Amino acid sequence: MLLVLSFFSYLLLDLAPGDPVEKKLTETGIRVSREILEQERARMGLDRPFLTRYVLWLLGALHGDLGTSYKDGMSVAEKLSDGLKNTCWLASMSLVLALLVSVPLSIVSAVRQNTVWDMFAGFCAFVSNSIPNFLISVLLMYLFCIRLKMFPVIAGNTLQGLFLPVVSLAIPMAGRFFRQFRAEIIDQLEQDYVTGIRARGVREHLVLFCNVLRNAMGHMITVIGLAIGSLMGGSVVIETIFRWSGIGKLVMDSITARDYPVIQGFVLLMGSLYLVIGIITDLIFVALDPRTEISS
């Protein structure tokens, strides 16, 4: 599957208009002659046929060598590794924050359906999910950096610099999680087994936390697993605005520059990550719900 993925992404890159050599040599606005462009293409091996280039790349990848960036000559593996580490920080912190906010709120909201509290929480979730990331980022920057002066605008890759991007990512994520978790918990609360448990006199908090939540956990884990996959791909907007050197920005810059080796390495990396995350999610699902079997 990874082989097919890498082939098609390589093919699409090759078919897309644009040329890494032109992007590199003309980005300042200075024109460059065709002869120089051809020389540089030959030097970078871009004058070779598509299949030759793909096979050479594949052979290198199979030996752990993802090549060097067309843009700056750095090792692709190193660039992706640095970007992924920073994205891991951002992704994990924002996920934790989103869960800390959305899980308790969704439980309370589900238990107190159609109350003022539920409606207010639902409205907030709707708004947070609707506002674009870049707008949230700039608003938070304005609030915390300009008005409250709690953080510098230029923070960089530090723990202090992590706060605002984490909150920016967590807000819409919490809104999404809230709506989905709430719906799942309500669905579980309407099941017959809950009626039965209550009829037997089990206390409400035990009904909720030992039974309902446990049964809802499978769906919640699936949602979280999908979110992790998406987060690990990086958030270009957040990373650019807050100057967080994550993998999303790296890849977007590489796409703009037609930096094929980095894009290919990213596709391979993300494909592998999604596979792993999918497997882990399925295993957790099975562990939580014995009724589920993994088919052979």
Added chain:
Amino acid sequence: MKKSLLAAVLLVSGILAGCGKQAAPAPAAQTAAQQTAAVTAAAEETKAQGTQAAETTAAAPAEETKSQGEKILYAAASFAYPSLDVHKETYGWYTQIYGVSEALFKVGPDMGLIPLLAESMETEGTTATIKLKENAAFSNGNPVTAEMVIRNYQRLAELNARFSFLGDFDYEAVDEHTLTIDTHNPYPTLRNDLASPETGIMDLDSTTDFDTDPICTGPFVMADFQPVGDVRVERNDNYWGGDVKLDGAVFYYMQEDQPKLLAMQSGELDCYNSIDSASLQIYLSDPASYNVVQIAGTRLQYGILNENRLDDKVRAAINLIIDKEALAAYQEGTVVPATGPFRPGAAYGMVSIPATNPEKARQLLEEDGYTPGADGIYEKDGQKLSVEICYYAARNLDAIAILLQEQLKNCGIDSVLTVEEDPDSTYMVTGNYDIALYCMIADKAGDPLYFLDSTLSENSNESKAGGFKNAECQAMIEELRTEADPAKRAELSVKCLQLAVDENAYAYLGLFRQTTVLKPGVTGFAEDIPFDFYGIDANTDKQ
């Protein structure tokens, strides 16, 4: 089984969550004290306000290694390169912007060439004799010698394809501070080319890492370099050119406009250029807090009218319809209407372009056999007059395309917009357009040949695709390759451009302004020089 599975999952989750390294703190600035600055506006062509004294508070991030009270300039850079090697790619632009490297010559505010490391240059026939300044030295104290300059040019020729022509010349070090360059053929733009930032001089013997710490001659030396990231420079205490006013500078790599604006407002930045229109309005509305300096730059927005697809009268009509003032007004101060491809006042760009005249445009179309249809669009032989406008989404060309479409429609010409990701691989070479929008630096170093050669020469892809072919123009371009007299060069350039203008081969739309915003008291950030590759120097100051 379940418990062991769960334990495994938690372990993996823990590893994933903790897989980020503790990032090292980014190079940050020291905390500045509250300052009172008297603002004086630096005068240039269209300088904005800023003459009142203002009390400003700068609240820059804490700096770990610099002590309080040092004069550090904090600037934002829209680009950042992976290397400081002056000779590779266009990396020399930023090495020069950071104040680290210098070339033999420098382009001044009036586009004239100022000797920098060179004392003088005399040309006799094909041989140029360059005398270096005797006190010119690298940051390590080593003198800049003729031999070292020659070796730099030879290295540049090897590493940079755009400067490979330097490898064809013959060099000789006459003495320690004098060198000759034999170009074999007349080369009137040699001095201009030797002002390019890529021709900066490095100490090739003492530099151990060209990518991160080249030893150059500039007023600053590298203190901390992050590839494609922030850069911190310190004063070169051995600077040959005299006192350096700043103790250092920090260049933050910031691509987005809003964070730059917020950083200026919070006091974390002292200056930056390449300002978007929205931020510009905010700065202009608060002259007490911000100095805005705007001068016409060299980056040109223009349209190519395809002679292979549009007849003479239609092209003429299009040029009469285009309202450049309106296009510039929409771009809210970031662009000036172009009166030619070069900056207003440049001797080699003084062409005469007819003013906007929609009525005359209609007249021309009607003379050409077009008649207005029921929908107001001109028709001829049952075919509506419709043009294809090709553009790419950068440098405001997308907005210009839409505005042009509206302007043309108001005068009876319909149009279709086609956007391409990469113009240089598509419409600019295929010629599949009626009007092609493009943006380029028209003036590299105070000489017109580069632009004329790129756009009007019969060998250029642009003229081939656009159908421009004029023997007289070509002859003048060939003459420009050897003509050394500046006045004669200007005359040839103007005549050549006028031919293209008269043929309605081009529509010169707008010139980007070089806009710089500075905190009160900050001066010398190359705000008066129209090129993108100058930044700080020994005279940059922050009160």
